[in-house]
Amino acid sequence: MNRLIHDIKRSHRCGSLREADIGIEVVLMGWVHNRRDHGGCVFVDLRDREGVTQVVFDPEVDKEAHALSGDLRAEWVIGVVGKVRSRGGNVNPKIKTGAIEVAAVRLEVLAKAKPPPFPIEEEIDTSEETRLKYRFLDLRRPGLQRNLILRHQFNQVVRRTLDAEGFLELETPFLIKSTPEGARDYVVPSRVHGGKFFALPQSPQLFKQLFMVSGFDRYFQIARCFRDEDLRAERQPEFTQVDMEMSFISPADIQAVVEKILVEAWRALLGVELPTPFQRLSYDEAMARFGVDAPDLRFGLELNDLSDTVRAVGFKVFADTVAAGGVVKALNLHGTGDWSRKDLEELEEFVKPYGAKGLAWIKVKEDGSWQGPVAKFFKPEEQAAVAAKLSLAVGDTAVFVADRAKVAHAALGNLRKHVAKKRNLIPKGTFRFCWVTEFPLFEYDDETQRYFAAHHPFTAPQPEHVEAMVKDPGRVKAQAYDIVLNGIEIGGGSIRIHDSVLQQRMFEALGIGEAEAKAKFGFLLEALQFGAPPHGGLALGVDRIMMLICGTDSIRDVIAFPKTQKQTDLMLDAPARLDPAQLAELSIRVAGDKG
RNA sequence: GGGGUGGUAGUUAAGUUGGUUCAUAACGCCGGCCUGUCACGCCGGAGGCCGCGGGUUCGAGUCCCGUCCACCCCGCCA
Numbered sequence: 194m195n196r197l198i199h200d201i202k203r204s205h206r207c208g209s210l211r212e213a214d215i216g217i218e219v220v221l222m223g224w225v226h227n228r229r230d231h232g233g234c235v236f237v238d239l240r241d242r243e244g245v246t247q248v249v250f251d252p253e254v255d256k257e258a259h260a261l262s263g264d265l266r267a268e269w270v271i272g273v274v275g276k277v278r279s280r281g282g283n284v285n286p287k288i289k290t291g292a293i294e295v296a297a298v299r300l301e302v303l304a305k306a307k308p309p310p311f312p313i314e315e316e317i318d319t320s321e322e323t324r325l326k327y328r329f330l331d332l333r334r335p336g337l338q339r340n341l342i343l344r345h346q347f348n349q350v351v352r353r354t355l356d357a358e359g360f361l362e363l364e365t366p367f368l369i370k371s372t373p374e375g376a377r378d379y380v381v382p383s384r385v386h387g388g389k390f391f392a393l394p395q396s397p398q399l400f401k402q403l404f405m406v407s408g409f410d411r412y413f414q415i416a417r418c419f420r421d422e423d424l425r426a427e428r429q430p431e432f433t434q435v436d437m438e439m440s441f442i443s444p445a446d447i448q449a450v451v452e453k454i455l456v457e458a459w460r461a462l463l464g465v466e467l468p469t470p471f472q473r474l475s476y477d478e479a480m481a482r483f484g485v486d487a488p489d490l491r492f493g494l495e496l497n498d499l500s501d502t503v504r505a506v507g508f509k510v511f512a513d514t515v516a517a518g519g520v521v522k523a524l525n526l527h528g529t530g531d532w533s534r535k536d537l538e539e540l541e542e543f544v545k546p547y548g549a550k551g552l553a554w555i556k557v558k559e560d561g562s563w564q565g566p567v568a569k570f571f572k573p574e575e576q577a578a579v580a581a582k583l584s585l586a587v588g589d590t591a592v593f594v595a596d597r598a599k600v601a602h603a604a605l606g607n608l609r610k611h612v613a614k615k616r617n618l619i620p621k622g623t624f625r626f627c628w629v630t631e632f633p634l635f636e637y638d639d640e641t642q643r644y645f646a647a648h649h650p651f652t653a654p655q656p657e658h659v660e661a662m663v664k665d666p667g668r669v670k671a672q673a674y675d676i677v678l679n680g681i682e683i684g685g686g687s688i689r690i691h692d693s694v695l696q697q698r699m700f701e702a703l704g705i706g707e708a709e710a711k712a713k714f715g716f717l718l719e720a721l722q723f724g725a726p727p728h729g730g731l732a733l734g735v736d737r738i739m740m741l742i743c744g745t746d747s748i749r750d751v752i753a754f755p756k757t758q759k760q761t762d763l764m765l766d767a768p769a770r771l772d773p774a775q776l777a778e779l780s781i782r783v784a785g786d787k788g
Numbered sequence: 789g790g791g792g793u794g795g796u797a798g799u800u801a802a803g804u805u806g807g808u809u810c811a812u813a814a815c816g817c818c819g820g821c822c823u824g825u826c827a828c829g830c831c832g833g834a835g836g837c838c839g840c841g842g843g844u845u846c847g848a849g850u851c852c853c854g855u856c857c858a859c860c861c862c863g864c865c866a
Binding site: 377 | 791794798799800815824861
C-alpha cells in the first residue's frame with residue numbers, strides 16, 4: 194500500500210501552480226477539500242497549508258483514476274499525479290490557482306477519513322467547545338494556519354534581530370522553586386524528595402539577572418511562562434514571552450532594541466512601516482488622561498479632572514468626595530446628546546463592577562442649558578467652568594465619577610474604551626504604540642494593609658527616590674516601563690537592583706524579613722555581592738502581540754493548543770486524576786476532591 | 789469566589805401562553821442520477837437522553853430548583 198509515496202516525491206504544494214506551469218507533470222499530496230461528481234468528470238479541490246488546487250478526474254484522460262475518484266470523501270488524504278492544464282473559459286477568480294487544473298493520471302488514497310464534526314472552512318460558527326475538542330481539525334482551517342505561520346515568522350524576526358544586536362539565546366530551567374508574591378505557582382511534586390515540590394517559572398526573571406552577573410551581557414529567550422490565575426480572552430495559564438536582559442544600560446537602550454524588533458516584525462509580517470521612536474508618557478500622565486496604565490491612543494475621549502472645579506458645588510456627592518481626598522473625573526462623550534436615559538443607565542451598569550457607586554451625567558441642550566438629574570446643583574458660573582474644562586458644546590453628554598482616584602480611573606478608563614467601541618471611534622487596522630514609564634515602585638493593598646511590589650521586588654527605584662523607600666513608599670517611582678499597543682500591555686520591564694544592600698532594603702520595605710529574604714532569595718542576594726553589573730531588561734508577550742498582528746480578539750486563536758477558561762484541555766481531557774500507585778510514589782495523599 | 793450569555797440531529801439554528809403540523813429547517817452524512825463544476829445540480833433516505841439530576845403538572849424542549857460544560861466580564865494576574 195501507499196506505493197506512490199515511495200515511487201515519487203511531491204513536486205508542488207497546492208497553492209503554487211499558475212498558468213506558467215501549464216503542460217508540466219506534477220505530483221500533489223493533500224486533503225480532499227471538496228468533491229464534485231458529475232458522473233463523467235469528478236472535480237476534487239485538493240488542499241494543503243499553501244492553498245487549494247482543482248484536480249480533474251476525466252475518464253478520457255485516465256479511466257482507472259476516474260473510477261477510483263468516485264469513492265473519495267472530504268478530508269481523505271490523497272496523492273495525485275497529473276498534468277497541469279488550462280481551465281479555458283472556466284477560470285475561478287476566487288483562488289490563486291484558479292486559472293489551472295491538474296488532470297489526474299494516477300490517484301492513490303494515502304488515508305481515509307471519517308466525516309469531520311465541523312466543516313474545514315475559513316468561516317465557521319461551530320462552538321469553541323467542539324473546536325477545542327478536535328483542535329487538530331480546527332488547526333486545518335486556513336485562518337488558524339495563517340496565524341501560526343505568522344507566529345513562526347515573528348519568532349524568526351526576534352531571533353534574527355536579537356542575534357544581530359549581540360544577544361545570546363540561553364535556556365533556563367522549568368523546574369524551579371516557588372517564591373512568595375506574584376501569581377500562584379504551578380507546582381510539580383518531587384518523587385525523590387517526597388513532600389517537596391518544584392514550581393514552574395512565572396518568568397525566567399531571576400535566571401536572566403544571574404546571567405548578567407555571570408557576564409553574558411545580553412541574553413534572550415523565547416520562554417514559556419506559567420501562572421495559575423483565572424483566565425481572560427487575552428490570558429492563558431501558560432504563555433510565551435520574549436525574555437531579554439542587558440548589562441550596562443539605561444531604559445532607553447532596551448527600549449531601542451524592543452522598537453527594532455517590533456518595527457522589523459511589522460515590516461516582515463504586515464508590510465507596515467512603524468514610525469519611531471514610539472510615544473512616551475509617564476504612568477501618572479497615562480492614569481490622569483486615560484484612567485488606565487495601558488492607554489489606547491487610537492481615539493480621543495480623554496478624562497478630565499474636575500476636582501478643583503466642583504469642590505464647592507451644591508452636589509454633595511462631588512463636594513464630599515473631594516473633601517475626603519477623592520477625585521471627580523469626567524468624560525465628554527462628544528455628540529451623544531441623542532442617547533436615551535436607558536443608554537446612560539447602561540453606561541452606569543458598565544461602570545459599577547469597577548467599584549463606582551454611580552455615574553452622574555448632564556446633556557447640553559440646544560439653548561446651551563443643562564439637562565440631567567445633577568444639572569440643578571450647578572450655578573451658572575460653575576456650569577461655565579465645567580463646560581470650559583470639558584470643552585462642552587451643544588449636543589454633548591458628559592459623564593462624571595466621584596470616588597477615590599483608583600476607582601474613578603478604573604471606571605472611566607474602561608468606560609472610555611467601551612464607548613469608543615460602541616460608537617465605532619476606533620480606526621481599523623491602525624497600530625498605536627506607546628511606552629508608559631516611571632511606574633510606582635510600590636502599590637498599596639487595601640486587603641492586607643501593606644505595600645507590595647508593583648512590578649516585582651527586583652525593580653530599581655528612580656535614583657532620587659531611594660531615600661523615600663521606607664519613609665514614603667507610595668511616592669517612590671520605579672525605573673520600570675511598559676510597552677503598550679492599542680490599549681493592551683504587550684511587554685514590560687525595568688532596570689534591576691544590582692546592589693545587595695539596596696535589594697535588602699527593598700525586601701525590608703516589602704515587609705520581607707532578613708531570614709525570609711535569605712531563605713527565598715539568598716542566591717540572588719549572594720550573587721549581587723560578587724560583582725553584579727548594572728542591568729535591566731524587558732519581556733514581550735508573544736501571544737498578545739500575535740493577537741494584535743492577526744487581528745483577533747482571542748489569545749486562543751494564536752496558540753496551537755490552548756486551554757479553556759476553566760484551565761482544562763478538552764482534547765487531552767487534562768488535568769486528570771493520578772492512579773494511587775503514582776500518588777504513593779510521589780508521597781501525595783489527595784485531601785480534597787472538587788470532582 | 790461573584791455577575792452575565794449560551795447548551796435542541798454530526799454542525800448551526802427555529803421552537804409562541806406548557807397541550808398529536810412538537811420534536812423542525814439548513815448544511816453535513818448515506819444511496820441513486822448527472823461531462824465543466826468550483827456553495828455544482830436533481831431524486832430518495834437515515835439520523836434525537838431537547839447538557840445532566842430533581843421538582844411542579846393530567847401533561848415539560850417550554851415553568852421552578854440544583855448541577856455540569858463553553859464563552860465574556862469583576863476579583864485575581866509581583
